[in-house]
Amino acid sequence: MELNRPCARTSTSSCQPRLECSTFKVPLDYRNPDGRQIDIAISRLASKEPSKRRGVLLTSPGGPGITGLGYPAVLAGSGLPQKVLDSYDLIGFDPRGVGRSTRVTCDLTPEQQERGNLPPYAHTAADVAREAGNARTIAEQCATSRTSWMLPHTTTANTARDMDRIRAALGEPKLSYLGASYGSYLGAVYTTIFPGRSDRVVLDSNLGPGGYDVTAMRLFGPGLEERFPDFAAFAAAHPEYGLGTTPKQVTAKYFDLAERLEAKPVQGIDGTLFRGLTFDRLYADANMPVLAEFWQALDTDRPVPPSPPWADMENFMSSRFYVICGDNRWPGTVREYQRNVAVDRLKYPMLGGSSAGIGPCAFWPDERVEPPVRIDDRGPSNVLMAQNARDPGTPLAGAQELRRAFGKRATMVTADQGGHGVYPFGPNTCANDAVTAFLTTGQRPARDLACAAEPSK
Numbered sequence: 001m002e003l004n005r006p007c008a009r010t011s012t013s014s015c016q017p018r019l020e021c022s023t024f025k026v027p028l029d030y031r032n033p034d035g036r037q038i039d040i041a042i043s044r045l046a047s048k049e050p051s052k053r054r055g056v057l058l059t060s061p062g063g064p065g066i067t068g069l070g071y072p073a074v075l076a077g078s079g080l081p082q083k084v085l086d087s088y089d090l091i092g093f094d095p096r097g098v099g100r101s102t103r104v105t106c107d108l109t110p111e112q113q114e115r116g117n118l119p120p121y122a123h124t125a126a127d128v129a130r131e132a133g134n135a136r137t138i139a140e141q142c143a144t145s146r147t148s149w150m151l152p153h154t155t156t157a158n159t160a161r162d163m164d165r166i167r168a169a170l171g172e173p174k175l176s177y178l179g180a181s182y183g184s185y186l187g188a189v190y191t192t193i194f195p196g197r198s199d200r201v202v203l204d205s206n207l208g209p210g211g212y213d214v215t216a217m218r219l220f221g222p223g224l225e226e227r228f229p230d231f232a233a234f235a236a237a238h239p240e241y242g243l244g245t246t247p248k249q250v251t252a253k254y255f256d257l258a259e260r261l262e263a264k265p266v267q268g269i270d271g272t273l274f275r276g277l278t279f280d281r282l283y284a285d286a287n288m289p290v291l292a293e294f295w296q297a298l299d300t301d302r303p304v305p306p307s308p309p310w311a312d313m314e315n316f317m318s319s320r321f322y323v324i325c326g327d328n329r330w331p332g333t334v335r336e337y338q339r340n341v342a343v344d345r346l347k348y349p350m351l352g353g354s355s356a357g358i359g360p361c362a363f364w365p366d367e368r369v370e371p372p373v374r375i376d377d378r379g380p381s382n383v384l385m386a387q388n389a390r391d392p393g394t395p396l397a398g399a400q401e402l403r404r405a406f407g408k409r410a411t412m413v414t415a416d417q418g419g420h421g422v423y424p425f426g427p428n429t430c431a432n433d434a435v436t437a438f439l440t441t442g443q444r445p446a447r448d449l450a451c452a453a454e455p456s457k
Contacts, residue, residue, distance in 0.1 A: 019043040019073055019092070023100070026165045028153050029369070038150070040162050041100035042093040045072035049086040055199060056172050057088035057439070058163060060095075062181030062205075064156075064212065065320035067099035067312075068092045075178075079424045081436050088176065088439075095186075096162055097147075097154045097319040099312070104150050106142040106318040113313045117320065118220075118279075119357030120272045121262070122345070125338040132334045132358050139363035142321055152369045154322040156211060160190040160373075164197060174199040176439070180421055181394055184385075185211040188375050188402065191409075195379030200442060202435055204386045204422050208398035209375040209405040213328040216398060218340065220279065220355035221348030223392040227282050228254070228350060230390060230418040234288045241292040242299065254278070254350065257298055267304050274298065275351055277307070282392050283420035325361035328372055332362055377407030384438045385410055386431055390418035403448070411444045416453040428454055 021044075025037040047053040061071045072090035080090075097104040112134075119135070122128045143151065163186075167175040176199040179187040184203035189211075191198040207216050232247035244250040262271030269277075277294065281287040290305065297304045310316065331337060337358040344352030383406055387399040396414065403412045413435070415428040422428070423435040430451035438444050 019045055019070065021069065024165075024169055026096070026162045028150065030158060030161050031369070038096060038102035039100075040093060040096060040102075040166070041069055042091060042166055043069045043072060044092075045076060045085075045090040047086055047089055052083075052086040053089065054087050055089075055174065055176055056091050056167070056170055057084070057176045057178055058091045058093070058166065059177075060093075060179035060183030060186055062179070062183045063098070063316075063320065064095065064182050064323035065098060065316040065318075067094050069094050069099060075424065081424070081440075083440050084436060089170075091166065091170070093163075093166060095159045095319075097150060097322055098315065102150070103315055104147040104154060104319050104322050105145050105314065106138060106321060107145050108138070108141065108314050108317055112138060113317060116273070116276060117317060117359075118272065118276045118354045119359055121258075121275060121353040122341045122357050123353060125342070127353075128338045128341055128358055129334055132337075132362070135358050135360045136363040138321070139325070139360040139365075142318065142325075142360065143365050145318075151322060151326065151365065152367050154319065155326045155369070156186055156189050156323060157193065157327075157370060157373050159186060159323075160193050163190050164194050167197060173197070176200040178202045178204070178423075178439070180204040180423075182207060182212055184394070184402070188383075188406075189373045191379060191383060192373055192375050198380075198382060200439055201383045202386065202423070202439065203383060203402075203410075204435075205391055205394045205420050206385055206387055206399035206402050207394050208401040210372065211327055212324040214330050214340075214361075216394075217359075218344060218352075218356050219395050219398055220392070221344045221350070221352035222397070223395040224279050224282070224351045225348050226395060227390045227392040227418050230285070231282055231288055231291065235292050235295075238289075238292065241296045243292060243295055253295065253299070257295060261298065266298050266301060269298060269304065272354060275354060279351055279392055282418070284425075285419055321360050325364040326368070328361075329368070330359075330361035330364070334358065334362075337362065375402065375405040377405070377409050379409055381409050383410035384435060384444050385412040386422040386435055387412060387414050388419055388422055388426065389414055389416050391420050392418075393420045411448055413445065413449045413451060415451045430454070 023039050023041045027033045028036040059071045069092050071092040094101040177187045184206040187203050191201050232250040235243045235250045243253045258271045261274050281291040340356040344356035415431040
């Protein structure tokens with residue numbers, strides 16, 4: 001494989017011109033390696049210090065459904081230390097089904113894309129039953145689309161096997177890895193299937209050992225509840241937004257706005273979208289002023305600040321469904337989701353009525369090529385987990401479950417901060433330094449490390 005042509009900017013890739021790109025073939029079905037082949041697009045940001053280079057660092061920004069082709073350039077531009085850039089060729093890739101690799105589709109309509117991935121907030125069992133029709137329709141569209149031949153094979157396990165083909169094509173005996181969010185599960189699966197071929201494995205913002213299953217989806221509810229006090233304190237400290245002068249008042253404003261928008265949407269924003277956008281924008285502290293302005297506009301019926309459009313939403317949503325519905329079996333009856341919603345709506349009222357709701361995975365085709373990969377403690381002790389204490393998207397509870405599953409294989413660094421993503425984007429120097437040391441020297445903390453909160457800069 002020749003990685004010597006510059007990446008072109010395309011509508012499906014954020015790949016920057018200084019990256020080198022290539023495409024190569026992998027088996028659609030690894031049980032039949034000489035059968036039908038699909039394309040995997042990869043990129044490289046090469047080390048400029050050959051004498052310091054120790055290998056390749058394959059990277060993943062998460063997803064599933066997100067292009068990773070430009071991620072090496074994003075990391076380099078976001079504070080990845082120079083000694084890491086010197087130590088590795090950074091490798092990015094579009095997973096199977098995504099972007100400039102062989103793509104999948106569910107033929108989602110613009111209206112279906114606008115509905116997003118969170119089910120509408122269900123206040124009653126009837127709300128869940130009503131949404132089941134929409135979920136079933138999308139599942140049927142995926143199963144009958146022109147790319148349905150990829151449906152049984154677009155899984156995390158097969159993406160991990162593609163990663164090993166990338167390693168082999170680059171002529172490397174082992175693969176180091178840096179993956180965040182869903183990328184944590186992808187890395188966990190890779191080092192489980194190929195323990196002897198994984199070198200230094202960094203898993204950031206961790207899903208539980210079941211990956212993106214129904215448990216992970218339901219964790220969004222407590223994730224928002226744990227993260228929201230950070231925003232409530234911010235908004236209360238900035239009374240110019242008019243959202244309250246105490247965290248309690250800001251919290252009350254959340255429920256007031258959600259109820260008002262469910263009764264009468266404002267500028268196309270209903271209660272479910274309001275909850276979802278609030279959840280999404282709490283992924284980073286830097287978004288808090290934008291989120292406060294968004295609330296203020298809704299509260300006073302002023303023009304809502306525009307949100308940047310999501311590039312290639314149809315492919316993102318479709319490939320996400322292919323992976324999360326194909327990796328695991330989800331509850332298959334409406335009644336189970338009604339029970340889950342009844343529990344989570346009471347326990348986690350901010351988001352539980354959505355995140356426990358029914359989606360296309362409930363009606364996914366039964367065919368499964370293989371069972372989910374079981375993460376365990378067999379293999380070398382070469383995994384470093386990095387985790388924020390108040391992560392809305394991949395809460396600490398899931399990370400702790402993955403840590404237990406890995407046993408002696410892993411060490412975990414937990415930073416007392418909020419948001420989604422630790423390294424290198426977060427400000428906690430204790431956590432960042434631990435990851436840098438592991439990537440560059442192979443040394444991890446002797447035991448699990450708790451990094452104290454650090455003052456904002």
